[in-house]
Amino acid sequence: MNAVIVTAAEALAEAARAGVPCPPVRTLFATGDLTSAYAVQRRNLAAAVAAGRRIVGRKIGLTNPAVQRRLGADQPDFGALFADA
Incomplete structure (x- = not known):
């Protein structure tokens, strides 16, 4: 790696x-x-x-194009949600 x-x-x-x-x-x-x-x-x-830790779902962020432009992103981001968080 x-x-x-x-x-x-x-x-x-x-x-x-x-x-x-x-x-x-x-x-x-x-x-x-x-x-x-x-x-x-x-x-x-x-x-x-x-x-x-146990994954219980997924999350997505930066779905708003205006927010993406403000932050210099060109697509949403994503991640995992844990049971203990």
Whole structure:
């Protein structure tokens, strides 16, 4: 696995465990690198499930085109919802 993806995933996981924000991991990737961003998400999702967390649904964000333009996005984003969150 790409070392940058591992670094970003570990930083986000530690921030979640500690309840303390980490520096933005977006600085580790090229602008618009959704492939790496979702790889980080998949890595942390797999770790959460392996630790016993249960997925109960999915979420989607940035569905409004005006909000996408404001944030520089060109498509919605998505993720998982856990039973304990």
